[in-house]
Amino acid sequence: MIDLRSDTVTKPTQEMRQAAFEAEVGDDVYGEDPTVTRLEHEAARILGKEEALFVTSGTQGNQIAVLTHTRPGNEIILEENSHIFYYESGAVAALAGVQTRTIPGVKGEMDAGIVEAAIRVEDQHFPETGLICVENTHNRAGGAIVSPENMESIYSVARNHSVPVHVDGARLFNAAAASRIDVREFTRHCDTVQICLSKGLGAPVGSIIAGDHTFIRKARKWRKRLGGGLRQVGMIAAPGLVALTTMRERLMEDHEKAAVLKEALQSSHGIRVVNDVDTNIVVADIKGSGLTTEGFVELLKDKGILIAGFGPHTVRFTTHYDVSMDEVEKAAMILKSL
Ligand code: TLP
Numbered sequence: 535m536i537d538l539r540s541d542t543v544t545k546p547t548q549e550m551r552q553a554a555f556e557a558e559v560g561d562d563v564y565g566e567d568p569t570v571t572r573l574e575h576e577a578a579r580i581l582g583k584e585e586a587l588f589v590t591s592g593t594q595g596n597q598i599a600v601l602t603h604t605r606p607g608n609e610i611i612l613e614e615n616s617h618i619f620y621y622e623s624g625a626v627a628a629l630a631g632v633q634t635r636t637i638p639g640v641k642g643e644m645d646a647g648i649v650e651a652a653i654r655v656e657d658q659h660f661p662e663t664g665l666i667c668v669e670n671t672h673n674r675a676g677g678a679i680v681s682p683e684n685m686e687s688i689y690s691v692a693r694n695h696s697v698p699v700h701v702d703g704a705r706l707f708n709a710a711a712a713s714r715i716d717v718r719e720f721t722r723h724c725d726t727v728q729i730c731l732s733k734g735l736g737a738p739v740g741s742i743i744a745g746d747h748t749f750i751r752k753a754r755k756w757r758k759r760l761g762g763g764l765r766q767v768g769m770i771a772a773p774g775l776v777a778l779t780t781m782r783e784r785l786m787e788d789h790e791k792a793a794v795l796k797e798a799l800q801s802s803h804g805i806r807v808v809n810d811v812d813t814n815i816v817v818a819d820i821k822g823s824g825l826t827t828e829g830f831v832e833l834l835k836d837k838g839i840l841i842a843g844f845g846p847h848t849v850r851f852t853t854h855y856d857v858s859m860d861e862v863e864k865a866a867m868i869l870k871s872l
Contacts, residue, residue, distance in 0.1 A: 536861045538795075539842045541705075541788070541814060541854035544736040549780070550773030559768035562588075563758070569768030573775045574742070580778065581727055582718035583744035587753055588771055590762050592617075592704045595728035595741040597625050598756045599700045600665060602749060603726070606631030608664030611652050613639040615674035617702055618667055632664060641810065642672025643680050646687035653695045666692050669702040670720060671709045674844075676809025676817040677792075677852075679709045685723035699723070704730040704741075708813040711785040725749070734785050734814060736855045737777035739770045781855070788814040791853035791862040798866035799851075805872070814853045821847040823872070837868050 537543050546554070560566030570588050577586040589595040596618050604610060610626065612619050614636035618626060626632050635652050637644045654660040668688060670680040685701070692699045701724040703709075710717040721727050726745035731737035743753055757763060764770075789812075796811045804822030809815065820830045827843040834841055844850040853862060 535838055535840055536857055536865045537840045538851045538853065538857060538865065539840050540852050541733040544732075544734075544854050544856045546738045546773050547736060547776070547855075550737065550776045553772035553776050554769050557768040557772035559766035561765050562767045563763045563765060567766065567768045567771070569775065570771035573771040573778065576775065576778060577729070577742040578744055580717065581721050581729065581742070581744045583721065583727070584746045585750040586742050586744040587750050587757065588767065588774065589728075589741050589743055589757055590739065590764075591732075592702070592728060592730045592741045593622050593625065594757070594760065594762055595743040596622065596667075596700070596702050597629055598753050598760070598762075599726050599728060599743055600626050600630045600632065600667075601756045602752045603698050603700060604630050604632050604664035607661055608632045609635050609654060609661040610665040610667060611635045611637060611649055611663060612667040613637055613642065613644050613669060613672070615639065615672070616667060616669045617673055617704065618669070620674060633661060635663075639672065639675065642669060642675035642678035643684045644668070644688060646684070646691045649688055650691040650695070653691070653697060663695070663697050666697055666699045667702060668699060668724065669704075671705040671813050671815075673704070673815070676811065676850075677705065677708065677813035677815030678809065679712060679812045682713075682715070682719045682723060685720060689723040698725040700725065701727040703727045705733055705813065707782045708734055708785050708789070711782065712789055712813050731774040731777045734788055734854060735777035735781040737770075737774045740774045742778075784855070785814070787859070788853040788855070791857065791859055792816050792851070794859070794862050794866050795851050795853065795869070798869040802869050802872045805869075808848065816851040817844055817848055818851070819848055833872075834868075839865050839868060
């Protein structure tokens with residue numbers, strides 16, 4: 535099977551397995567796991583933040599950020615198709631007790647003027663705006679890159695109103711690789727950031743949240759409250775460290791694979807590519823094929839390709855380390871023959 539459902543399906547490399555096997559460990563709740571400490575220091579350095587914290591997943595990282603930045607009854611501003619709003623099981627309402635104010639984006643980017651207009655003024659009737667979230671790359675916008683300029687304009691507005699900005703950067707390294715700039719060109723325009731080790735970077739488990747010392751101290755407490763304080767966590771931090779230090783450079787290869795799929799889909803009858811394919815995600819409208827999303831997913835499965843349903847008439851192809859260019863070219867041939 536050529537598995538293009540998500541970059542979350544990657545399995546740990548031999549080097550990651552070896553690193554897990556050999557990891558020096560200790561009880562991290564006592565702050566005694568040298569491997570996770572090394573991972574957190576390295577992550578903070580790469581992301582240009584004072585401190586970082588290892589968390590179990592992207593969802594946990596985002597939720598800890600929302601819990602740390604806000605109080606129940608706050609309102610948070612996010613893009614209307616953002617992962618935190620769309621795919622996290624209503625956690626911000628269930629856990630943080632905040633309400634959401636969604637803003638339509640263009641290719642994942644929110645307009646800073648619209649964000650500013652959505653920030654609440656002081657009035658006894660209104661909730662307080664507790665947080666603005668930006669997603670980069672933007673998953674439902676098809677892995678779209680939110681430019682540093684857009685992030686800067688939103689951060690500037692946010693600071694004028696003393697509202698913090700959190701970036702869901704599950705795939706932020708894809709944005710940096712495709713833009714050929716240091717990831718800090720993005721992270722300097724936010725207070726806190728979450729990055730996933732277990733997507734394009736290929737680690738089996740884990741995410742990082744990063745911010746200033748005060749944020750991380752509070753976030754550590756929320757992680758504990760949520761049951762995310764782990765013990766000999768070096769076992770899974772070690773592959774995360776391999777992912778963070780050795781797998782960023784090669785993300786461009788995934789983008790090249792996505793470009794091959796894009797080209798194939800564009801020449802398939804009844805299929806329309808709807809995103810720009812900035813990075814490793816291709817979204818296709820399959821209405822013209824006469825099939826439902828489920829029918830299309832099944833058809834490709836019968837031909838040896840796994841993809842993800844994305845909407846009533848849309849599907850998502852995601853490239854990653856565990857599909858080779860040969861496999862992608864094979865998938866492209868099949869798609870062209872549809
Ligand atoms: N995205 C997954 C699914 O949940 C949709 C995927 O296959 O793309 N932020 C963004 C932008 C994400 O795309 C994801 C995962 C997360 C956060 C959550 O990460 P995990 O799965 O580690 O909780």
